[in-house]
Amino acid sequence: MNPTKQVNQNTNQNPDQGKLLQTDASPEISFKAVNKSFARLDGYEKVTGRVAFGADISKYRQIYAVNVLSPLAHAKIMQIDLSQAMKVPGFTAAATAADVPGSNSMFGRFPVLAAEEVKFIGDGVAVIAAETREAAVLAASLVKVTYRELPAVLTVKEALAPEAPRVHPDLEDNHIEHSHHKMYSGNVETGFSQADIILERDYTTGFAYTGYIEPEAVAVYPDPGRNGIVIEGTIQNPYSVRENVAAALGVPMNHVRVIQTAIGGSFGGKDESVIVMAARCAVLAAKTRRPVKMVLSREESSRIGGKRHPYFSHYRIGATRDGTITAIEDTVYAQGGAYNKQAMFLNWRGSVHAAGPYRIPHVKTDIYGVYTHTLYGTAYRGFSAPQLVFAVESLIDELAEACRLDPLEFRLRNCLKPGDTIPSGQTLDPEKMPANLREILLAVTDKTGFKKKWQENRIRAIQPGHQNLKQLTPQQLSGIGLSATYRGAGLGGEGLDTGAAVLTLDRDGYLNIQSSSTEMGQGIRTAHAQIAAEVLGISMDRVSFSPTDTSITLDAGPTVASRGILSGGNAVKIAAEKIRARLASAAVEILGCTRNPHPSRNGGKEALEFSNDTVYLSACPENSISLTELAMECHRNRGIPLTAQGWFTPEPEKLDHATGQGNAYPTYLFGAAVAEITLDPGTGKISVKKITAAYELGRAVNPDIVIGQLTGSIMQGLGYGIMEEIDVRSGALQTLNFDEYMLPGVMDLPEVDILLYETDSNVGPYGAKGIGEIGIELIAPAIANAFFNATGRRIRELPLNFERALLGKALR
Amino acid sequence: MQQITFILNGEKQVVSADPSSRLLDILRDTLGLTAVKEGCGEGECGACSVLKDGKLVNSCIVPMGSVDGAEITTLEGLRDTAEGENIISAYADSGAVQCGFCTPGMVMAAAALLRENPEPDEQEIREALSGNLCRCTGYNLLVKGVTLASERGKEKGIWQ
Numbered sequence: 001m002n003p004t005k006q007v008n009q010n011t012n013q014n015p016d017q018g019k020l021l022q023t024d025a026s027p028e029i030s031f032k033a034v035n036k037s038f039a040r041l042d043g044y045e046k047v048t049g050r051v052a053f054g055a056d057i058s059k060y061r062q063i064y065a066v067n068v069l070s071p072l073a074h075a076k077i078m079q080i081d082l083s084q085a086m087k088v089p090g091f092t093a094a095a096t097a098a099d100v101p102g103s104n105s106m107f108g109r110f111p112v113l114a115a116e117e118v119k120f121i122g123d124g125v126a127v128i129a130a131e132t133r134e135a136a137v138l139a140a141s142l143v144k145v146t147y148r149e150l151p152a153v154l155t156v157k158e159a160l161a162p163e164a165p166r167v168h169p170d171l172e173d174n175h176i177e178h179s180h181h182k183m184y185s186g187n188v189e190t191g192f193s194q195a196d197i198i199l200e201r202d203y204t205t206g207f208a209y210t211g212y213i214e215p216e217a218v219a220v221y222p223d224p225g226r227n228g229i230v231i232e233g234t235i236q237n238p239y240s241v242r243e244n245v246a247a248a249l250g251v252p253m254n255h256v257r258v259i260q261t262a263i264g265g266s267f268g269g270k271d272e273s274v275i276v277m278a279a280r281c282a283v284l285a286a287k288t289r290r291p292v293k294m295v296l297s298r299e300e301s302s303r304i305g306g307k308r309h310p311y312f313s314h315y316r317i318g319a320t321r322d323g324t325i326t327a328i329e330d331t332v333y334a335q336g337g338a339y340n341k342q343a344m345f346l347n348w349r350g351s352v353h354a355a356g357p358y359r360i361p362h363v364k365t366d367i368y369g370v371y372t373h374t375l376y377g378t379a380y381r382g383f384s385a386p387q388l389v390f391a392v393e394s395l396i397d398e399l400a401e402a403c404r405l406d407p408l409e410f411r412l413r414n415c416l417k418p419g420d421t422i423p424s425g426q427t428l429d430p431e432k433m434p435a436n437l438r439e440i441l442l443a444v445t446d447k448t449g450f451k452k453k454w455q456e457n458r459i460r461a462i463q464p465g466h467q468n469l470k471q472l473t474p475q476q477l478s479g480i481g482l483s484a485t486y487r488g489a490g491l492g493g494e495g496l497d498t499g500a501a502v503l504t505l506d507r508d509g510y511l512n513i514q515s516s517s518t519e520m521g522q523g524i525r526t527a528h529a530q531i532a533a534e535v536l537g538i539s540m541d542r543v544s545f546s547p548t549d550t551s552i553t554l555d556a557g558p559t560v561a562s563r564g565i566l567s568g569g570n571a572v573k574i575a576a577e578k579i580r581a582r583l584a585s586a587a588v589e590i591l592g593c594t595r596n597p598h599p600s601r602n603g604g605k606e607a608l609e610f611s612n613d614t615v616y617l618s619a620c621p622e623n624s625i626s627l628t629e630l631a632m633e634c635h636r637n638r639g640i641p642l643t644a645q646g647w648f649t650p651e652p653e654k655l656d657h658a659t660g661q662g663n664a665y666p667t668y669l670f671g672a673a674v675a676e677i678t679l680d681p682g683t684g685k686i687s688v689k690k691i692t693a694a695y696e697l698g699r700a701v702n703p704d705i706v707i708g709q710l711t712g713s714i715m716q717g718l719g720y721g722i723m724e725e726i727d728v729r730s731g732a733l734q735t736l737n738f739d740e741y742m743l744p745g746v747m748d749l750p751e752v753d754i755l756l757y758e759t760d761s762n763v764g765p766y767g768a769k770g771i772g773e774i775g776i777e778l779i780a781p782a783i784a785n786a787f788f789n790a791t792g793r794r795i796r797e798l799p800l801n802f803e804r805a806l807l808g809k810a811l812r
Numbered sequence: 813m814q815q816i817t818f819i820l821n822g823e824k825q826v827v828s829a830d831p832s833s834r835l836l837d838i839l840r841d842t843l844g845l846t847a848v849k850e851g852c853g854e855g856e857c858g859a860c861s862v863l864k865d866g867k868l869v870n871s872c873i874v875p876m877g878s879v880d881g882a883e884i885t886t887l888e889g890l891r892d893t894a895e896g897e898n899i900i901s902a903y904a905d906s907g908a909v910q911c912g913f914c915t916p917g918m919v920m921a922a923a924a925l926l927r928e929n930p931e932p933d934e935q936e937i938r939e940a941l942s943g944n945l946c947r948c949t950g951y952n953l954l955v956k957g958v959t960l961a962s963e964r965g966k967e968k969g970i971w972q
Contacts, residue, residue, distance in 0.1 A: 039907070040907070042912070043907075043909045044901070046912025047901075047904050047909055047912065047915050048847070048900055049846070049847025049848075049887040049916040051912055056846040212947050213849075213859055213911075262911070263911060264911045264912070265911040265913060266911075295850075297853055520911060521912065522910065704907040707953075708907050708949055708950075708953055711949065712950045715949075715950035737854055738856035743947060745942055746941045746944075746954070747938055747939075747942050749951045749952060
């Protein structure tokens with residue numbers, strides 16, 4: 001298990017950083033295209049500014065649509081008066097709930113436009129279209145809506161109180177349907193009876209904004225070629241948009257064509273908001289027969305766009321005096337907001353991860369989702385893990401302290417190892433799931449000198465006088481903190497992890513990929529191209545891609561859960577292998593090869609090699625044909641189709657709903673991080689000096705892109721940990737723009753050192769498991785643990801902003 | 813409405829505009845220069861960065877009235893020059909791009925910096941990019957991209 005090979009470097013300014021370490025991966029495997037840092041296929045065009053995003057789409061005779069949003073958290077709509085709006089020069093059309101031709105209740109109870117009542121301050125009451133955006137904004141501001149304000153439930157506590165107003169009156173109470181997930185293993189009372197030390201703690205995390213720099217934009221227009229409409233826009237999940245808009249219009253899905261433009265960041269967020277926008281514009285387009293464009297302002301995006309769910313986690317944990325965890329019990333509430341498309345999946349994942357990456361014989365987890373009259377929760381990067389890993393990794397540090405062990409020693413004693421069984425009853429088969437968390441923990445702590453620094457800081461923090469911050473310097477308030485995680489790859493039991501792609505090798509020997517996984521900046525197009533290039537021996541500059549278009553690309557579900565590699569990549573590989581087999585069947589004839597081209601029937605040895613845009617006999621490399629000649633021959637003379645569909649359907653993973661027992665995910669990723677901070681005693685500002693993180697990811701299809709994804713995730717974790725906060729307790733939203741909602745800037749970024757651990761896994765293509773999300777969840781808890789190390793004070797609520805760091809509480 | 817005359821990407825431009833209208837809207841909607849992006853509309857994110865008389869500005873908070881007689885450069889005017897191409901390829905080669913929405917603004921910020929200071933150190937680069945938000949990359953590769961542009965630009969003699 002020793003790091004054996006360094007194959008990639010130079011991830012940021014310091015050339016000593018970000019080395020790719022191969023641990024368990026087979027050293028004999030060598031790749032042609034995978035595992036190499038090719039430049040992104042879409043990189044250069046993006047930097048030139050030539051790539052069109054949603055707001056850059058313009059259609060002849062387009063009109064501009066603007067939403068009329070509820071100013072109130074909960075109110076009955078008494079009257080909507082459009083008369084003044086209609087007098088604005090350029091006014092074209094308006095729509096209210098009465099104009100929705102089909103169903104006004106989309107997936108997750110989102111209305112196209114609110115009919116009877118509004119349920120949060122981003123609910124749309126009407127939508128106005130005009131010849132110019134200015135006229136539409138003016139007309140929307142003149143729509144007079146009369147409301148009768150109703151009592152609102154703005155917190156989980158209020159929502160769960162007896163006799164609380166119900167967000168959805170047809171339900172018995174404010175629990176979100178199907179969102180209670182359980183993970184029961186062993187018997188926690190037995191476990192607690194074996195414990196010498198029992199801790200009971202509460203942890204709280206708030207809403208967080210995805211904060212993509214591009215606000216949502218859609219353009220909807222009558223289909224120029226057939227009956228139906230076309231939707232273009234910044235859409236993460238085009239098939240979800242198609243399904244919901246078709247239902248809203250009352251038309252079959254094949255009347256709605258959704259084309260994804262380039263997306264300026266999504267992170268899970270451009271989902272519900274763009275569905276609602278597309279549906280409203282579709283109603284207007286159907287009404288006016290004109291193209292309708294809607295681009296949100298940042299303030300509208302803040303109100304309409306989904307947020308990361310707040311979690312309120314109550315944990316009880318027990319350990320023996322020697323530091324062995326005996327039991328963990330937790331009750332967690334996820335605040336879902338007014339509508340819900342996610343909590344039933346979110347909490348499912350949460351139930352698997354809630355006990356952390358530890359070997360615990362007795363576990364009892366209950367996670368609930370709760371409706372409130374607030375902003376709603378979306379699938380923001382991490383999907384329950386940022387919230388729960390903050391809670392459980394803070395708790396583990398607290399328990400280590402209570403057991404008089406340092407955080408590393410305590411984790412090493414309890415962390416999952418190969419062959420261990422996780423709470424769902426699934427065993428981490430050493431052959432399939434290497435579970436090298438121990439090595440990862442040792443790597444990040446060795447590299448940072450964690451133990452020594454932690455002990456020095458800890459000793460200083462318990463000296464008399466250390467509580468008087470004002471007399472200390474930031475250097476005297478330095479801290480180091482550790483966190484660890486494991487994460488199920490792909491959807492697992494959340495849903496069937498299908499992936500689809502269609503590949504076409506054109507007659508000139510160039511390849512096009514139509515993937516149903518959407519590109520959002522994460523680099524999936526490039527990774528898919530590398531997988532296809534690996535199979536076909538084609539050079540990367542010969543590979544191109546089509547945008548996702550629901551009338552052309554295949555519906556294999558949403559691009560979520562870091563599954564673009566795992567399922568989408570497998571689909572690309574399947575399609576490429578089909579093309580390769582067809583090319584091989586022609587090549588053996590052309591090259592006069594008598595041996596069977598199929599390795600499975602050839603003792604595992606390939607008779608043909610595909611490499612450098614050429615196909616040749618393994619035994620006789622001079623006997624070759626170029627890919628271009630071969631493709632032309634297949635097209636022109638042999639009638640061999642060089643278009644192939646790849647469809648990947650994994651084994652179904654599932655858990656027993658009553659107990660949480662079963663195989664949750666096909667495989668798991670592991671990670672650990674160390675944060676080093678200082679605290680300014682005057683202001684309470686935490687400065688993160690360095691993040692050192694290690695991840696076991698199966699295989700890095702493109703190491704540079706992986707490092708980019710992880711660095712960005714770490715930055716978002718840092719913002720979540722110390723900067724970003726949304727307050728909805730008044731029902732209004734104060735943080736409407738980036739002057740109030742603080743995103744990390746370039747000056748906030750610490751030195752970032754990332755270690756990648758590769759293993760051979762048989763689940764994803766070439767072992768890749770997908771790393772879009774795991775980067776984020778370790779950072780806030782590592783910072784919170786570093787804060788404790790620096791000050792001796794434990795903060796159990798995010799973010800650790802100035803006031804919490806200085807005063808231990810929020811001021812608002 | 814008022815006739816406003818300015819130099820846009822090296823060519824004289826006359827537009828009829830309300831002096832209080834935003835330079836960003838004139839560039840994007842009237843003149844079709846969509847490399848200029850709108851992210852926040854209040855000067856926080858830098859996606860709409862352009863050069864006004866050589867200085868980096870957020871075009872969302874520049875009123876057209878102040879543009880009369882000024883020289884405006886957008887990425888459209890920069891991207892086909894040796895200077896622009898040098899920065900663009902350096903960002904692309906550094907893996908500094910993910911979604912690409914903030915990137916045009918980052919090119920403009922780098923251009924403004926390198927014209928003033930062709931060999932900046934890391935701290936100077938970070939300061940120069942500090943008015944531009946990026947939610948994808950974590951910035952470190954963008955900083956690396958500017959360093960690369962500086963090194964290559966020196967070899968090519970771009971600022972001589």
